[in-house]
Amino acid sequence: MRFSFVIACLGLAAAALSPPACERHDSRARRAARDGILLVGNGTEPKSLDPHIATGVTEHHLIMSLIEGLASEAPSGEDVVPGAAARWESNDTLDEWTFHLRPEGKWSNGDRVTAHDFVWAYRRILTPSLGGEYAAMLYLLKGAEAFNQGKSTDPESIGARAVDDLTLKLTLVGPTPYFPSMLTHYAWFPVHPPTILKHGRADTRASRWTHPGHFVGNGPFQLKTWRFKHMIEVERNPHYWDAANVKLNGIRFLPIDNIPAEERMFRDGQLHVTETVPLNKIEYWRDQQPESYYNNPYLAVYFYRFNVTRGPLRDKRVRHALSLAIDREAITRNITKAGQIPALSLTPPVAGYTGPDTVKYDPAEARRLLAEAGFSDPSSFKRIDILFNVSEAHKTIAEAIQQMWKKNLGIEVGLNSQDWGVYLDAQQRLDYDVSRAAWTADYPDPMTFLDMWTTGNGNNMTGWASPEFDALIAKARTVRDTADRFAVLRQAESLFLDDLPVIPLYVYVRNYLVSPMVTGWEPKLLDSRPWKHIGLRLDPAPSRTP
Amino acid sequence: MIRFLGHRLWQSIATLFAIITATFWIIQAAPGGPFQSERAISPHIREQMLAAYGLDRPAPEQYARYLGNLLRGDLGLTTKYEGWTVLEIIGSAFPISLQLGLLGMAFALAVGLPVGIIAAARRNSPADWVPMALSMIGICLPTFVMGPLLALGLGLKLNLFNVAGWYGWSDRVLPALTLGLYYSAYIARMTRAGMLEVLSRDFIRTARAKGASESSILLRHALKIGLTPVVAYLGPAMAGMITGSFVVENIFQVPGLGQHFVSAARNNDYTLLLGVTVFYATLLVAANVVVDLIQAWMNPRVRLES
Numbered sequence: 036m037r038f039s040f041v042i043a044c045l046g047l048a049a050a051a052l053s054p055p056a057c058e059r060h061d062s063r064a065r066r067a068a069r070d071g072i073l074l075v076g077n078g079t080e081p082k083s084l085d086p087h088i089a090t091g092v093t094e095h096h097l098i099m100s101l102i103e104g105l106a107s108e109a110p111s112g113e114d115v116v117p118g119a120a121a122r123w124e125s126n127d128t129l130d131e132w133t134f135h136l137r138p139e140g141k142w143s144n145g146d147r148v149t150a151h152d153f154v155w156a157y158r159r160i161l162t163p164s165l166g167g168e169y170a171a172m173l174y175l176l177k178g179a180e181a182f183n184q185g186k187s188t189d190p191e192s193i194g195a196r197a198v199d200d201l202t203l204k205l206t207l208v209g210p211t212p213y214f215p216s217m218l219t220h221y222a223w224f225p226v227h228p229p230t231i232l233k234h235g236r237a238d239t240r241a242s243r244w245t246h247p248g249h250f251v252g253n254g255p256f257q258l259k260t261w262r263f264k265h266m267i268e269v270e271r272n273p274h275y276w277d278a279a280n281v282k283l284n285g286i287r288f289l290p291i292d293n294i295p296a297e298e299r300m301f302r303d304g305q306l307h308v309t310e311t312v313p314l315n316k317i318e319y320w321r322d323q324q325p326e327s328y329y330n331n332p333y334l335a336v337y338f339y340r341f342n343v344t345r346g347p348l349r350d351k352r353v354r355h356a357l358s359l360a361i362d363r364e365a366i367t368r369n370i371t372k373a374g375q376i377p378a379l380s381l382t383p384p385v386a387g388y389t390g391p392d393t394v395k396y397d398p399a400e401a402r403r404l405l406a407e408a409g410f411s412d413p414s415s416f417k418r419i420d421i422l423f424n425v426s427e428a429h430k431t432i433a434e435a436i437q438q439m440w441k442k443n444l445g446i447e448v449g450l451n452s453q454d455w456g457v458y459l460d461a462q463q464r465l466d467y468d469v470s471r472a473a474w475t476a477d478y479p480d481p482m483t484f485l486d487m488w489t490t491g492n493g494n495n496m497t498g499w500a501s502p503e504f505d506a507l508i509a510k511a512r513t514v515r516d517t518a519d520r521f522a523v524l525r526q527a528e529s530l531f532l533d534d535l536p537v538i539p540l541y542v543y544v545r546n547y548l549v550s551p552m553v554t555g556w557e558p559k560l561l562d563s564r565p566w567k568h569i570g571l572r573l574d575p576a577p578s579r580t581p
Numbered sequence: 582m583i584r585f586l587g588h589r590l591w592q593s594i595a596t597l598f599a600i601i602t603a604t605f606w607i608i609q610a611a612p613g614g615p616f617q618s619e620r621a622i623s624p625h626i627r628e629q630m631l632a633a634y635g636l637d638r639p640a641p642e643q644y645a646r647y648l649g650n651l652l653r654g655d656l657g658l659t660t661k662y663e664g665w666t667v668l669e670i671i672g673s674a675f676p677i678s679l680q681l682g683l684l685g686m687a688f689a690l691a692v693g694l695p696v697g698i699i700a701a702a703r704r705n706s707p708a709d710w711v712p713m714a715l716s717m718i719g720i721c722l723p724t725f726v727m728g729p730l731l732a733l734g735l736g737l738k739l740n741l742f743n744v745a746g747w748y749g750w751s752d753r754v755l756p757a758l759t760l761g762l763y764y765s766a767y768i769a770r771m772t773r774a775g776m777l778e779v780l781s782r783d784f785i786r787t788a789r790a791k792g793a794s795e796s797s798i799l800l801r802h803a804l805k806i807g808l809t810p811v812v813a814y815l816g817p818a819m820a821g822m823i824t825g826s827f828v829v830e831n832i833f834q835v836p837g838l839g840q841h842f843v844s845a846a847r848n849n850d851y852t853l854l855l856g857v858t859v860f861y862a863t864l865l866v867a868a869n870v871v872v873d874l875i876q877a878w879m880n881p882r883v884r885l886e887s
Contacts, residue, residue: 063743063746080662081662082661082662082663083662083663083664085663085664088663090618090620163625163626163629164629164632164633165629166626166627166629166630166633167626168618168620168622168626170626171623184623184625185625240630240633240663241633241634241658241663241664241665242663242664243664244664245663245664246664262673262836263662263665263669263670263673263674263836264674264836264840265747265836289834291745291834292831293831293832293834295729296729296732296744296745296831296832296833296834299729299732299733299736299737299744299745300744300745300746300834302737302744303736303737303743303744303745305743305744305745305746454612454613455613455617455847456611456612456613456614456617456849457612457613459613459617459618459619460612460613463621472619473619492621493620493621493622493623494620494621496621
């Protein structure tokens with residue numbers, strides 16, 4: 036009797052606590068859309084909102100709403116349009132660029148955006164004591180590398196000069212036809228010097244200038260609230276030069292790292308845009324609600340590194356044999372399953388460039404090469420390990436490849452799953468045989484996938500070195516014409532794929548959900564979000580053409 | 582009583598010191614560092630990053646400095662979230678975890694105690710079997726199964742609550758329910774066991790013989806002693822609940838403290854990990870002292886034993 040009384044009490048309490056039906060009827064997403072506020076699942080809590088310290092996609096999405104570079108991204112496609120600079124021109128050799136800033140350009144506190152701010156910003160990110168991880172992006176500027184590495188202490192030696200308040204002259208180390216497209220990366224974004232100096236020195240890492248009430252930017256939005264691990268809200272910046280064309284009144288970025296929870300929130304009408312989709316829900320959204328499901332190519336590649344300084348992996352025939360014995364189609368079809376594209380080259384097609392496409396599946400040829408390398412008896416092949424960081428996804432792929440090598444080549448390989456730190460450390464010290472890896476483009480140009488393999492580059496981590504390859508990359512940096520430059524890069528990539536210090540596996544895709552309430556949403560190869568072109572509407576949208 | 586309290590306080594400080602020292606050196610021994618990235622960070626940049634946080638100093642010096650700062654109440658800056666102090670993070674997350682923990686505990690007690698008492702009073706009847714079987718399921722079902730189930734059922738299907746978020750009062754219900762259900766199952770079983778033990782004692786038989794009513798026997802005579810094991814459990818349970826649960830916070834997007842234990846360890850965020858460990862240890866030790874006091878008050882034998 037008393038027990039049922041307790042149950043009844045609980046029921047009543049639950050009913051009393053639950054909000055009135057009408058409130059639930061109108062989802063958060065609808066209410067926010069009425070106020071012009073976009074609700075975005077943004078992966079995780081950002082590391083920093085300081086463009087000179089931040090790294091990562093989460094931070095990129097946030098910073099893009101708060102700060103604008105010289106060039107800005109077009110609403111769709113990979114082109115750039117004028118941003119803080121109204122126009123720019125270069126000299127004939129494409130190594131000296133002049134940017135003309137907008138006279139109406141203002142910071143969110145009303146100050147004018149000047150060329151001096153950009154020069155100051157470049158000097159700041161290049162200051163060694165700041166420890167900016169993306170400082171190397173600016174090595175294109177003359178004198179930048181020497182300054183960042185402490186070989187020069189004269190900031191005047193950096194090839195960035197303010198001719199007057201609105202004219203910025205940048206001198207580069209070589210011809211760079213794709214230079215404007217690099218300027219959309221936040222490493223090149225300006226900062227407001229007085230704000231930074233008010234909260235510390237120019238090189239203070241843990242500065243509080245990025246907190247709400249302090250932050251001053253020149254982007255379409257300004258920072259309103261930052262509740263740690265809860266939400267970051269930005270609101271319309273009235274001082275933005277193009278404020279009249281900014282469609283949203285604000286954006287709320289929610290750090291949701293639980294992927295199934297994010298999908299439930301989207302279904303429950305609490306989000307307009309998600310960061311991703313759980314693998315087991317892709318089929319449902321793709322088939323049942325295609326108007327909300329997005330599947331876009333993403334400029335990133337999944338690959339395996341070889342340690343070319345070790346054992347049989349020194350022989351390029353062995354490396355080719357291992358690559359030829361992998362059925363990439365089977366991996367993307369049965370394991371990753373989200374529409375990933377089997378890799379044919381290391382560089383995914385980008386900006387009109389296509390790689391040599393020599394990567395393929397050919398078990399017979401693989402066996403032949405392995406025999407030719409002296410392993411006609413597979414049992415004589417010393418056991419090697421595949422190193423990867425702890426993750427169910429990496430493990431499944433490694434197991435599949437282990438199976439394929441066993442089946443197609445008859446060789447035994449081990450799996451070595453390590454914590455993130457140990458894995459990175461082992462890779463850097465070349466203490467591995469085969470190691471899983473991925474690379475995301477920093478800017479839409481094949482160079483971002485290729486220059487990392489030059490001798491001694493910190494991201495090489497294979498022990499591979501080729502003076503010929505280095506020379507081709509250096510040559511590509513001096514070629515003006517894009518078609519000619521791509522030809523040189525393709526030659527470099529052919530050489531790379533012929534020596535094969537890595538096995539390209541697949542090209543990434545991005546899967547995520549966007550409510551039909553969102554307008555102007557265009558997929559981008561680098562997953563960037565030009566927020567000012569995105570809007571919201573309440574009436575049901577006409578169905579999207581895929 | 583004063584001596585008892587003084588003794589326990591002294592023990593607590595020694596425990597805390599041992600925990601801080603052990604945590605510090607275990608973190609030092611862990612592979613990797615706070616600044617790790619799939620992209621190579623050039624050595625000169627990494628040096629500057631470490632220097633910015635004093636992590637370039639020898640470990641004993643870091644340890645001495647950490648203890649010194651700790652005495653001044655300074656837990657340092659996090660290395661993962663540039664510009665935030667550990668105190669700020671605990672300060673923003675703890676009130677939320679406290680709220681969630683108290684709600685969860687209130688729910689756990691409101692369900693667990695009556696269910697346990699009734700089950701003990703009606704031993705070997707359906708009022709015993711059914712709740713006890715359910716509580717066994719409650720203990721066995723992990724929160725990462727229960728949470729999504731409640732979110733799907735009460736949130737998406739019945740549309741009673743938001744499936745996640747931490748804004749209005751209604752958003753508190755699902756996480757508190759998920760957290761509370763697990764503890765209520767434990768409490769119900771412990772209450773039942775404690776009560777059964779007491780109900781078989783001689784003084785209860787005496788009370789019955791003297792004609793005391795059944796409810797007076799249960800609530801006046803048996804309850805205070807029968808609940809001793811439950812009270813002992815409440816200390817750590819309370820500390821566990823108010824410092825948050827990683828799983829529940831993660832499922833319902835609650836910006837509480839629990840997630841930092843896991844993420845700080847994963848990110849090698851030395852200062853944040855030390856900070857939350859120190860904070861949690863202090864809370865746990867304090868909760869245990871309070872529980873000792875309550876037990877001493879409830880059961881004089883405890884005092885003698887100490």
